[in-house]
Amino acid sequence: MKQLEGKVAVITGAASGIGRALAVACAAEGMKLVLADVDGDGLSATGELMPRGIAVRTTRCDVSKIKAVERLAELAFGDFGNVHLLFNNAGVAALGPVWSATPEDWQWVLGVNLLGVANGIVSFVPRMMAAGEDGHIVNTASGAGLTAVPGSGVYCASKHAVVALSECLAKDLELAGSELKVNVLCPSLVKTAIADSGRHRPVHLASTNPDSAPYDRRVRAGMEASEVSAGDVARMTLQAIRDDQFYILPHPAVRLRVEERLRKILGDHKPLQTDGHVAPKDEP
Numbered sequence: 001m002k003q004l005e006g007k008v009a010v011i012t013g014a015a016s017g018i019g020r021a022l023a024v025a026c027a028a029e030g031m032k033l034v035l036a037d038v039d040g041d042g043l044s045a046t047g048e049l050m051p052r053g054i055a056v057r058t059t060r061c062d063v064s065k066i067k068a069v070e071r072l073a074e075l076a077f078g079d080f081g082n083v084h085l086l087f088n089n090a091g092v093a094a095l096g097p098v099w100s101a102t103p104e105d106w107q108w109v110l111g112v113n114l115l116g117v118a119n120g121i122v123s124f125v126p127r128m129m130a131a132g133e134d135g136h137i138v139n140t141a142s143g144a145g146l147t148a149v150p151g152s153g154v155y156c157a158s159k160h161a162v163v164a165l166s167e168c169l170a171k172d173l174e175l176a177g178s179e180l181k182v183n184v185l186c187p188s189l190v191k192t193a194i195a196d197s198g199r200h201r202p203v204h205l206a207s208t209n210p211d212s213a214p215y216d217r218r219v220r221a222g223m224e225a226s227e228v229s230a231g232d233v234a235r236m237t238l239q240a241i242r243d244d245q246f247y248i249l250p251h252p253a254v255r256l257r258v259e260e261r262l263r264k265i266l267g268d269h270k271p272l273q274t275d276g277h278v279a280p281k282d283e284p
């Protein structure tokens, strides 16, 4: 899709980080925006960044709840008549070895990261198809959706599922003869508030992995050192939409890890290594 001006974008997780940067980038293109998040104050702060003259609706929405996402679709189509870019971006992280992950870690992370994307697809895609115009569904996965990151089993499982779901969606749309396209965004570490994503964790899902601390410290340090900003990710994402590039890999390191993983899958039978990600035994 080359022309973005005047088109409509819906962005989940728009109160912070990559979602906020996507909102700023879409507004700079002159798009109309529907911004959704569980964080009302953060949404207001994003709304204040929008240039004058841009049509913006902000609304509270928990993407893990299908009824809430259905209401979001009704609001977006009701207000603007169509949606051209759907960014299924809201996400959370829980860290620690897989064997000490709690049932609540699984329910929360899969609920937001995987069901949030599925709910977006189910609620928006039939309406976007019926509108018969060009459009993109952009799902935020992660580099952790293409490779394995130690201490991130639950998160990786959710993000690998988002990559697979995105690939299937693209094939389903093509088979149905739809003009809608799909992109899957797979960044490595970017400095955002995701290390503090527990700030909006529901109380009934509060019980978390007791062994997350060393992984958490390493992720925070990696984010601080990251040379790719949320703004960079947003710019690359809009360019990928224009170029109709399915996989979006803002960090060159992810490309290298994907190549190594594929080599192993296809016959290099050396043991899997941690790729220097996280080695809790090195921690103080």
Ligand SMILES: NC(=O)c1ccc[n+]([C@@H]2O[C@H](COP(=O)([O-])OP(=O)(O)OC[C@H]3O[C@@H](n4cnc5c(N)ncnc54)[C@H](O)[C@@H]3O)[C@@H](O)[C@H]2O)c1
Binding pocket: 012, 013, 014, 015, 016, 017, 018, 019, 036, 037, 038, 039, 042, 061, 062, 063, 064, 089, 090, 091, 092, 112, 140, 141, 142, 143, 186, 187, 188, 189, 190, 191, 192, 193, 194, 195, 196, 197, 200, 223
């Ligand atoms: N920051 C990174 O290093 C990184 C790397 C790869 C992928 N990602 C992915 O990028 C996406 C955006 O994360 P971010 O890094 O900007 O983090 P962030 O915490 O800054 O933003 C995430 C937003 O999602 C919202 N959110 C959380 N639960 C929600 C729910 N149930 N319903 C609606 N909104 C909800 C939060 O309130 C927050 O505003 C996520 O899917 C994340 O997994 C981030």
